[in-house]
Amino acid sequence: MERNDKMKTVYLDNNATTSIKPEVVEAMMPYLTDIWGNASSVFYEVGQKAEAELIKLRESVAKNIGAKNANEIYFTSSGCEADNWAIKGYAFANKRKGNHIITTKIEHHAILGTCEFLEKHGFNVTYLDVDEAGIVTPEAVEAAITDDTILISVMMANNEIGTIEPIKEIAEVAKKHKIAFHTDAVQAIGHVRVDVTDLGVDMLSISAHKFHGPKGVGMLYIKNGTRIDNLIHGGGQERGKRAATENLAGIAGLAKALDIAVSDIDKNMAHMQKMRDRLINGIRERIDYIKLNGPTDERRLCNNVNFSYEFVEGEAILMRLNMKGICASSGSACASGSLDPSHVLLAIGVPHEIAHGSIRFSVSEDTTEEEVDYVLETMPKIIDGLRAMSPMFEAFEEGKLESFTKKV
Amino acid sequence: MYSEKVMDHFENPRNVGKLEDANAVGEVGNATCGDIMKIYMKIENGIIEDVSFKTFGCGAAIATSSMATELVKGKTVEEALQLTNKAVMEALDGLPPAKVHCSVLAEQAIHAALKDYSEKTGIDLGLPESVHEFDCASFHKSMNEENKK
Numbered sequence: 001m002e003r004n005d006k007m008k009t010v011y012l013d014n015n016a017t018t019s020i021k022p023e024v025v026e027a028m029m030p031y032l033t034d035i036w037g038n039a040s041s042v043f044y045e046v047g048q049k050a051e052a053e054l055i056k057l058r059e060s061v062a063k064n065i066g067a068k069n070a071n072e073i074y075f076t077s078s079g080c081e082a083d084n085w086a087i088k089g090y091a092f093a094n095k096r097k098g099n100h101i102i103t104t105k106i107e108h109h110a111i112l113g114t115c116e117f118l119e120k121h122g123f124n125v126t127y128l129d130v131d132e133a134g135i136v137t138p139e140a141v142e143a144a145i146t147d148d149t150i151l152i153s154v155m156m157a158n159n160e161i162g163t164i165e166p167i168k169e170i171a172e173v174a175k176k177h178k179i180a181f182h183t184d185a186v187q188a189i190g191h192v193r194v195d196v197t198d199l200g201v202d203m204l205s206i207s208a209h210k211f212h213g214p215k216g217v218g219m220l221y222i223k224n225g226t227r228i229d230n231l232i233h234g235g236g237q238e239r240g241k242r243a244a245t246e247n248l249a250g251i252a253g254l255a256k257a258l259d260i261a262v263s264d265i266d267k268n269m270a271h272m273q274k275m276r277d278r279l280i281n282g283i284r285e286r287i288d289y290i291k292l293n294g295p296t297d298e299r300r301l302c303n304n305v306n307f308s309y310e311f312v313e314g315e316a317i318l319m320r321l322n323m324k325g326i327c328a329s330s331g332s333a334c335a336s337g338s339l340d341p342s343h344v345l346l347a348i349g350v351p352h353e354i355a356h357g358s359i360r361f362s363v364s365e366d367t368t369e370e371e372v373d374y375v376l377e378t379m380p381k382i383i384d385g386l387r388a389m390s391p392m393f394e395a396f397e398e399g400k401l402e403s404f405t406k407k408v
Numbered sequence: 409m410y411s412e413k414v415m416d417h418f419e420n421p422r423n424v425g426k427l428e429d430a431n432a433v434g435e436v437g438n439a440t441c442g443d444i445m446k447i448y449m450k451i452e453n454g455i456i457e458d459v460s461f462k463t464f465g466c467g468a469a470i471a472t473s474s475m476a477t478e479l480v481k482g483k484t485v486e487e488a489l490q491l492t493n494k495a496v497m498e499a500l501d502g503l504p505p506a507k508v509h510c511s512v513l514a515e516q517a518i519h520a521a522l523k524d525y526s527e528k529t530g531i532d533l534g535l536p537e538s539v540h541e542f543d544c545a546s547f548h549k550s551m552n553e554e555n556k557k
Contacts, residue, residue: 311464312464313442313443313464313465313466313469314466315466315467316418316465316466316467316469316470319418319467323419332442332466333441333442334442334465334466334467334468334469339441341442352439352440352441352442353439353440356439356442388424388425389421389424389425389461389462389463389470390444390462390463390464391435391444391445391446391462391463391464392439392444392464393464394426394446394462
């Protein structure tokens with residue numbers, strides 16, 4: 001890539017991953033050095049020390065997500081594992097009660113891929129439609145319930161278009177029908193207040209690297225009384241529910257990052273929202289023929305900006321942004337290496353043509369006004385440049401092609 | 409992911425824009441699949457005196473269009489007809505497997521422009537009845553199957 005090495009990197013892909021905070025690294029270090037014991041080897045001090053630390057960390061995580069008991073916290077290797085475990089583990093453990101699962105068309109692939117797998121193993125899955133903002137209504141969930149429904153899974157916040165779903169209301173529907181409810185809260189932590197008791201969910205997945213923790217560690221909250229099979233069999237770790245020697249350093253990183261995310265949430269949300277709106281308004285002022293994907297109100301994640309730019313393709317935009325030191329992501333088919341553009345954009349009714357031209361910027365608490373202004377200065381030049389070489393834009397200017405978005 | 413040559417042609421595409429005095433134009437691809445290539449040619453006495461392109465598509469689509477125009481510029485129409493996607497790829501020092509179709513599209517865009525020339529002038533270039541239209545859906549499907557192996 002043709003890049004000036006001295007160029008500053010403007011990282012606006014925080015829905016993909018976040019930088020690890022120095023305090024988090026510091027919190028992990030003791031577990032990579034002094035406290036290296038196996039938390040299950042409790043007959044000597046080295047192991048006891050690790051076990052004692054693990055208990056403290058689990059309690060801290062439980063407190064920060066509003067769980068009543070620390071024993072409802074199960075550490076995993078990722079958000080993806082937590083999602084796989086919740087869906088497969090619950091489905092297989094409860095298949096005598098029924099074989100129907102309800103989820104949505106805009107879930108992360110960790111959920112969709114798992115549901116598709118279960119369909120090959122005798123389960124029926126309903127993938128609910130969403131409205132043009134990406135919202136799933138409690139009414140739609142209720143209408144999909146059958147006598148065979150055993151599990152409902154709806155994400156708390158969408159990673160691509162930032163839609164915050166009405167989880168509490170959907171959880172009430174599930175409870176009313178005595179159906180288990182799981183939510184993938186991977187994008188929510190640090191951006192939305194997450195309290196499992198208040199939400200009334202039975203299971204909830206999180207991933208540390210989405211809120212400035214390390215990669216390779218996640219958590220599944222499983223409310224006591226929820227029957228679930230193991231995904232990983234073996235030893236007796238995690239109350240016998242998830243084998244593998246505990247990744248104490250990773251867990252410490254998750255716990256510390258969560259602690260910071262929860263205690264700073266008001267301040268961070270206000271800042272991210274300010275940066276998000278500066279980007280949204282600035283792009284709208286400077287670029288024509290664009291569409292903001294996702295909600296335009298308080299149901300939008302405080303850090304997510306997703307626009308489709310007509311007549312241009314997302315991967316080309318990403319590459320041009322990279323030439324200017326800006327990191328973002330795209331829902332175009334080319335950027336994902338598949339036939340179709342983002343399933344989320346298609347689900348909210350964005351036509352293929354303009355789904356290919358979508359770019360997501362996701363800010364963090366570290367994003368500065370200066371960085372946002374640099375993007376606002378750069379982006380119009382990139383779009384103009386690519387449109388100048390686009391045969392679609394030429395056809396549009398000659399009146400042979402209509403704009404989907406009109407002039408905003 | 410991309411070779412230096414691909415990046416060079418993406419960052420500094422050659423022969424971009426509409427050729428106002430073009431006497432042959434070819435367009436292939438569709439927006440649904442995410443790639444459209446349009447080639448403009450000015451052909452005099454059987455020689456491609458000038459050529460340009462406009463492309464809607466990814467980095468590889470832009471780079472292959474740029475390279476394809478470079479490869480046919482100044483050539484006779486007969487020589488340009490011999491252009492293959494393989495030649496475009498080789499000139500770019502290769503493409504990732506998922507992007508090979510961009511070079512196929514570039515070859516077809518060149519052929520589509522030559523077909524337009526043949527139709528307008530009545531000069532028989534020995535082109536097949538219809539220039540094979542690239543079917544991106546089936547191509548992607550076969551790529552996905554290939555990837556699963």
